[in-house]
Amino acid sequence: MNNTVEVTGGDGAFVHIDELNPNIQIFQLCFQCTELQIHPGTRVLLQEVLEEKVMGSFFINPTDYDSKSKTLYGSYKKFGMYS
Amino acid sequence: MNGRVGDLRIATDGLIYAGVYSTGIFRSESGVSGSWQRMNNGFPTTGFNRVEFAVCEKSPNVLYATLAGPNGNVSQAWYDLSVGIDPNNPDRVFIGGIDILVSANGGLNWDQLTQWFGGSGLQYAHADQHNIVFSTRSSNVIYFTNDGGIYRTTNGAALNPNVRFVSDGYNVTQFYACAVHPEEEQDWFLAGAQDNGTQLFREEG
Numbered sequence: 323m324n325n326t327v328e329v330t331g332g333d334g335a336f337v338h339i340d341e342l343n344p345n346i347q348i349f350q351l352c353f354q355c356t357e358l359q360i361h362p363g364t365r366v367l368l369q370e371v372l373e374e375k376v377m378g379s380f381f382i383n384p385t386d387y388d389s390k391s392k393t394l395y396g397s398y399k400k401f402g403m404y405s
Numbered sequence: 406m407n408g409r410v411g412d413l414r415i416a417t418d419g420l421i422y423a424g425v426y427s428t429g430i431f432r433s434e435s436g437v438s439g440s441w442q443r444m445n446n447g448f449p450t451t452g453f454n455r456v457e458f459a460v461c462e463k464s465p466n467v468l469y470a471t472l473a474g475p476n477g478n479v480s481q482a483w484y485d486l487s488v489g490i491d492p493n494n495p496d497r498v499f500i501g502g503i504d505i506l507v508s509a510n511g512g513l514n515w516d517q518l519t520q521w522f523g524g525s526g527l528q529y530a531h532a533d534q535h536n537i538v539f540s541t542r543s544s545n546v547i548y549f550t551n552d553g554g555i556y557r558t559t560n561g562a563a564l565n566p567n568v569r570f571v572s573d574g575y576n577v578t579q580f581y582a583c584a585v586h587p588e589e590e591q592d593w594f595l596a597g598a599q600d601n602g603t604q605l606f607r608e609e610g
Contacts (some may be wrong), residue, residue, distance in 0.1 A: 326604040332522060334581070334597030334604070341587040347595065349603045381481075387550055 330357060338387035338394070348394060352381050356394070368394075406431050410516040416465040424456030430470060455483050462542075468497050469512065485551070489537030491543045491562070499561075501534025503535050505549060505568065519556075519568055521600070530556050530568050532600050552600055553577075564596035 333352040340346035343359040348368075356369040385396040412424035414494060423431045427447050433439040448470070455473035456462040471483030473537065482502055491497035496511040505519045513524075519530035531553025539547035544562040548555060554572035586593035594606040 324606055324608040326406070326606050328602045329595070329605050332602055333599055334602045336582040336591060336596045337595040337603055339584040339586055339593075339595060342594070344586050347584070349595070349597065350596075351603075352471040394518040 331358075333381075333390075335382050336385045339385070340384070340392070341389040345393075348385075348387060349384070350385050350396070354383055356385075358397075374400065406443075411455050414458065414460055417462050418465040420465065422458065422460060422468065424458050424470065426456065427454055428456075430456060430458060430468070430504045439466075455486060457486045457488055457489045459490045459537075460496075461495040464495040464556045465573045467495040469500075470542040471500055471502075472501075485533035485535060487534050489539060490538050490545065492542055494562075497544070497562070499537050499547065501537055501549060501551070503532050503534070505530060505534055505537075507566070509564075516565075517564065528568055530570075 330349050330351060334349065335352060336350040339349040347359045347361055349357045349359065351357070358365075358366045358368050360366075361366055383397050386390050387394050406425065408425040408428045409496050409524050410425055411459035412440055414422045416422065420479045421433045421436045423433075425431060428443070430444045433440040433442070434446055437460050442456035449472070453472035454475050454477055456470055458468055461467040468491070469485050469488050471482070471488045473486055474480040487501040489499045491502070496509065498508045498512055499518075500506050500515075501565050502506070504517060504521060507518050508513045508515050517527060519529060520527035523529070523566065530549065531551045532594070533552040534549055536550040538548045539561070540548070545558070545560050547558050547561040549567070549568065554570065554577070555577040556568050557568040558568045580596045580602050581599065583594060583596040592607050595603060596606065
């Protein structure tokens, strides 16, 4: 495996790069913790950790990102969705 | 004895022990059906799920058990849980969950030995401990297996043993997802990994 730069620590999960503005990059970590990076340098915490017993969050929660509407879609337990 | 057996050990005195989910620890002299007796002395009867335990080689009447919280708890001991006893000293115990802890007084006090997430000042060992194995009759040589490979200490009886990675070349990383830069000639790839954060790749290939 090539050398890499660790962008976030701990457990990584889903990642997205905006197809229309690739400076927008989103890292989702475990328990819904989500960070937005406006490359280079600006980092915003979009969502803090949502623990399973509090919000019904899985350890890993599938997400997808709509570059046109700038909307991140994600899932909760039991088919719950958010955006 | 009914239920899911999560751990099974034969002690040096020949007794056989089994850890049963949500039930406890059973003991048998022969292992045959009907011979198993539940150990009731001080063991909780409710409020736990997985049971992992170890029996001291030198003093097989000494057993330590680690218990996972019940279902629905945020605990991840259903996944990473381990315990090991110094074969020569029943008061010295190592346990593993996400990290490794050690007790020198029979579990009354615990010191955290390793930390997988930086910034604590503790020595690093990868997360999620699955097994703790003492080299035969040694109090010093101990192996710890986790999601990152194999770690070993050669001074396990010391106050603060040094734990070192010993499985070079054992290359395992679990990636959940990746993203690719939309523009051509841009070597910019992101990938999210279990235990290993979000990694940025800047090289092709």
